[in-house]
Amino acid sequence: MRRTISAFRWFGLATAAILLTAGGLLLWGSAYVHNTVQGQLAAQQIYFPPKAAFAHPVADGEITPNMIPSVSQYAGEQLLTGQQAEAYADHFIAQHVTDMAGGKTYSQLSSEALAQPDNAKLAAEVNTVFKGETLRSMLLNAYGWWKVSQISYIAAIISFALGGLALIGSVLGFGFARQARPQATVIPHTGKTLAA
Secondary structure: OHHHHHHHHHHHHHHHHHHHHHHHHHHHHHHHHHHHHHHHHHHHOOEOOOHHHHOOOOOOOOOOHHHHHHHHHHOOOEOOOHHHHHHHHHHHHHHHHHHHHOOOOHHHHHHHHHHOOOOHHHHHHHHHHHHHHHHHHHHHHHHHHHHHHHHHHHHHHHHHHHHHHHHHHHHHHHHHHHHHOOOOOOOOOOOOOOOO
8 A cells, every 4th residue: 555655756756847848848838839829910011000900991982890819910010920810811811802802712713714715804803813812822821820828838837736736736745645654662771681
């Protein structure tokens, strides 16, 4: 029984070490991804339209009414976060691409352009839609990695908390084991020998 309890104490200590190490690695990974995404977005120098542009939204205009709830909160700001990238991609670029293409996908427009090789206007539209969809996918990729960063951060906090609990439990287990050990009884040596 004593061996089993001792094994649990050492197991708790090893678990604490593993969880605390994992927490550190997750925290490092989260910071790395966060900083990389933010650095890449900052380098693109993309800005949301100014607040004045959101004052009078017009269908088929630069700012449409359905952009107000999702895009207007970032008015005038530089695009630096995953949330901003998602809003810009899904609610600003996507709206303009949909309006320009009349609801058709890049694939559909491209097929039409191949069928009409002399239609320069359609070819230009396909080119613009392709660029818009490419930028949109890059921004959504940044958003996805931003989410990975957030999940890693939460996992790091949980790992640190569980590791701390395992460490505390293990230390308390070692402390209680030390107190529970029977004390040796010392018989003083008197120098007398017992008769046989």
